[in-house]
Amino acid sequence: MELETKLKSYLEKITRPNLALAKQAKRRETDLAKPRGSLGRLEDLAVQMVAVQDTLTPRSLDKLIIVCAGDHGVVEEGVSPYPQEVTRQQILNFQQGGGAITNLALAAGAKVTLLDVGINFDLPPHPKRIDAKIAYGTKNIAKGPAMTRHEAVSSLLAGLETALNEPKIDIIAAGEMGIGNTTPSSAIVSVLTSLSPAQATGAGSGLSPKQVEHKAKVVQKALEINQPDPNDPIDVLAKVGGLEIGAMAGVYLGGALKRSIVVIDGFIAATAALLAEKLSPGIKDYFVAGHRSKEKAHQAVLDRLGLAPLLDLGMWLGEGSGAAVAMFLLQCAAQHFNGMSTLAEAGVHDTV
Numbered sequence: 429m430e431l432e433t434k435l436k437s438y439l440e441k442i443t444r445p446n447l448a449l450a451k452q453a454k455r456r457e458t459d460l461a462k463p464r465g466s467l468g469r470l471e472d473l474a475v476q477m478v479a480v481q482d483t484l485t486p487r488s489l490d491k492l493i494i495v496c497a498g499d500h501g502v503v504e505e506g507v508s509p510y511p512q513e514v515t516r517q518q519i520l521n522f523q524q525g526g527g528a529i530t531n532l533a534l535a536a537g538a539k540v541t542l543l544d545v546g547i548n549f550d551l552p553p554h555p556k557r558i559d560a561k562i563a564y565g566t567k568n569i570a571k572g573p574a575m576t577r578h579e580a581v582s583s584l585l586a587g588l589e590t591a592l593n594e595p596k597i598d599i600i601a602a603g604e605m606g607i608g609n610t611t612p613s614s615a616i617v618s619v620l621t622s623l624s625p626a627q628a629t630g631a632g633s634g635l636s637p638k639q640v641e642h643k644a645k646v647v648q649k650a651l652e653i654n655q656p657d658p659n660d661p662i663d664v665l666a667k668v669g670g671l672e673i674g675a676m677a678g679v680y681l682g683g684a685l686k687r688s689i690v691v692i693d694g695f696i697a698a699t700a701a702l703l704a705e706k707l708s709p710g711i712k713d714y715f716v717a718g719h720r721s722k723e724k725a726h727q728a729v730l731d732r733l734g735l736a737p738l739l740d741l742g743m744w745l746g747e748g749s750g751a752a753v754a755m756f757l758l759q760c761a762a763q764h765f766n767g768m769s770t771l772a773e774a775g776v777h778d779t780v
Contacts, residue, residue, distance in 0.1 A: 431581040432662070438588060442684045445479035445713050453478035456765070461774040469738065473716065473761035480689050480714050487598040488762040491538035491755050493748045494590055494600070494679045495522065495529060498546030498583075498672035499565030500608035501574070502650070507611045507643045509634050512565075515607050516549040522605070523554045529603050529747035536755040538599075540748075545586050546606075546671030560586040562671055569612060569650040573667045580666035580674055584707075587678025592685060599758055600683040601691040601718070602676035602700065603748020607633075610723065613699040615647045615668035617725055619658050620702050621732050625651065630695070630724030661706035669703075676700035680715070681708060689758060690714045693751040694721035694744060698729040705733060718754030719743055 453475040458464055465471065477486035497519050503512050521527050522542055525534075533540045542557040548565040551557070562582045566574035575583075591600060610632035618628040629644040654667035665674050677700040683690040692701050692715050705712050717735035720727055722744040730737060738754045771778050 431578060431585065435581055435584055438681065438685065439708050442681065442708050442711060444710060445476070446482045447479060449482060449484065450475050450479035452484060453765070456484070459770040459772070460768045461771050461776045462768070467764060470757065470761045470764060473758060474765035476716070477689055477758065477762055481598065481687055485766050486762040488759040489598055490596040491536060491599045492541065492594055492597050492601070493529065493533050493538050493603050493752060494541045494543055494587065495603040495605055495748055496543045496545060496587060496672035496675035496679070497605040498670055498675070499548035499606055500612060500670055501566050501568035502570055502611050502646065503608040504568050505570050505646045507646055508608045508632060510607050512548060512607050515547055515605055516551065518605050519544070519547065519551065519557070523556050527747065528745055528749050529752060532749050532752035536752045538752055538755055541590065543586065543590050543675055545583050545675045558590060560590070562586065566612070566670055569615065569654065569668045570646050571653070573654055574612060574669055575666050575671065577662060577666045579671065580662050580669065583665070583671045583674030584678040584681070587675035588682040588685070591679050591682025597683065597686050597688040599691060599755055600679065600686070600688045601693060601748050601751035601755070602679035602697055603693060603751070604672050604676060604696050604746055606670060606672045609670050609672065609696055611643060611647060612668055612670045612673060613696045614725065615650050616664055616673070616699050616703065617729055618647060618651060619656050619664050619668065620706065621728065623725060623728055627728070628725045632723070661703045665703060673700050673703070677703040677707065680704040680711065684708070684711050684714045688714070689716055691716050691718045691751040691754055691758070692735065693718055693748050694746050695723035695726040695729065696746055697748070697751070698726055698733065701733055702729060716754070716758070719750035721750065
């Protein structure tokens with residue numbers, strides 16, 4: 429209960445974006461030297477950045493992607509084409525700069541921090557990785573709860589406090605690494621939306637249709653055995669979730685506390701966003717959907733959050749990769765808003 433009290437104290441400090449300042453930003457967009465609305469969603473992004481960051485000069489310099497890592501006991505059920513040790517292998521690869529996320533983040537000018545909350549291996553210390561291991565992976569949700577309630581809250585706090593400890597963040601995203609993590613994500617989505625296990629379950633990292641059918645049955649079994657309470661997001665996370673999924677939701681909470689734009693990546697990231705919104709209603713006003721994943725239920729989750737994806741590139745990797753690519757669009761939004769002249773300043777005639 430002590431940890432839940434600590435989490436509650438953080439949640440109580442999250443405020444809404446500055447809607448009065450957003451109105452001023454909309455007026456400035458109207459006055460800029462261009463036909464009104466001609467920059468489309470870049471204009472909407474600029475206004476959102478103003479409201480979230482609480483400034484009429486939105487910032488896009490300090491970008492952070494926290495890649496949360498954890499393993500899953502449910503891999504015992506054959507829900508992934510990859511063995512569990514790939515989680516460890518990929519984190520070691522990320523540390524050396526050889527991953528997709530590390531290279532896309534480099535292109536986006538974003539810092540990458542690795543956060544181990546539940547890898548089923550002990551790793552040697554590394555300057556790019558924060559060790560906040562809560563457990564050596566979750567238990568098999570097809571046989572019982574993924575974790576204790578204490579562990580679930582600990583995962584939320586690990587992500588939240590990692591974000592808070594960063595001195596400057598303008599834009600933040602959470603990525604993930606955890607073999608088998610689309611299965612608990614599908615379970616969470618099924619609990620928190622109207623989707624059935626079959627509707628919420630997709631191919632993950634490359635399953636065949638027959639394997640997807642088996643995976644959906646595993647999700648159904650997990651829900652029947654654990655009976656998570658849809659009105660209690662911590663209970664849902666504890667019973668059918670993942671340590672890194674909890675940490676990702678925590679990153680979003682921390683991003684809101686830092687008044688940063690929060691970029692949501694793919695299906696697992698959107699699942700964590702559902703949990704964050706359930707914990708702190710209205711936090712979705714801080715969210716930008718970076719892209720639409722090919723994973724089956726991603727669009728349905730975005731619809732539930734009221735988010736329209738910026739990009740649709742056929743990506744489904746995860747890791748925060750789609751969020752990294754979308755960060756450039758936020759840079760463009762901030763640059764045009766801050767740098768363009770108004771019609772009056774440029775001496776350009778307005779429409780009559």
